[in-house]
Amino acid sequence: MTIRPLIILPDPMLRQVSKPIERIDADLRKLSDDMLATMYDAPGIGLAAIQIGIPIRMLVIDLAKEGETPDPHVFLNPDILARGDGVNVHEEGCLSIPEYYAEVERPATVTASYLDLDGKQRQITADGLMATCLQHEIDHLNGVLFIDHISKLKRDMVVRRFKKAAREKDKAPGRMAG
Numbered sequence: 001m002t003i004r005p006l007i008i009l010p011d012p013m014l015r016q017v018s019k020p021i022e023r024i025d026a027d028l029r030k031l032s033d034d035m036l037a038t039m040y041d042a043p044g045i046g047l048a049a050i051q052i053g054i055p056i057r058m059l060v061i062d063l064a065k066e067g068e069t070p071d072p073h074v075f076l077n078p079d080i081l082a083r084g085d086g087v088n089v090h091e092e093g094c095l096s097i098p099e100y101y102a103e104v105e106r107p108a109t110v111t112a113s114y115l116d117l118d119g120k121q122r123q124i125t126a127d128g129l130m131a132t133c134l135q136h137e138i139d140h141l142n143g144v145l146f147i148d149h150i151s152k153l154k155r156d157m158v159v160r161r162f163k164k165a166a167r168e169k170d171k172a173p174g175r176m177a178g
């Protein structure tokens, strides 16, 4: 398993729409292992392939808390089939927008179809954190970020901050800190 570098805002790759997976093979399984390793290392509870620069419709989620047995889930070509009427507000963050958190309102329950790593068609009806996380990650596959669900004022502020940080990093290429 390899920990891969994360794509960070404002990298335009994050706005790309990921392509459906057509073949499940050893490379794809290896990639799912790398995604899980990268997510655990961060640490985070969800990761879409595009966040490590690979524009395919795959995501991983593990909601187990620290000290609990890991509970990894891999979703291929996930698709939201239905959204419940109620809404949930969760404070969300994103490994591609480090150290920024905001409350996001989303449907409280969702039903999604997906393929597992054996190519089996599956369905999940999720609520609570799983519903939020699934929607957040499926958004990534469509080039949508959680900051798209907050006010434009707040979003512009975050984007400006990350653009400035990226510029400053570019300006000092020879610099390093241990």
Ligand code: NI
Residues within 6 Å of the ligand: 093, 094, 095, 096, 136, 140
């Ligand atoms: Ni995210």
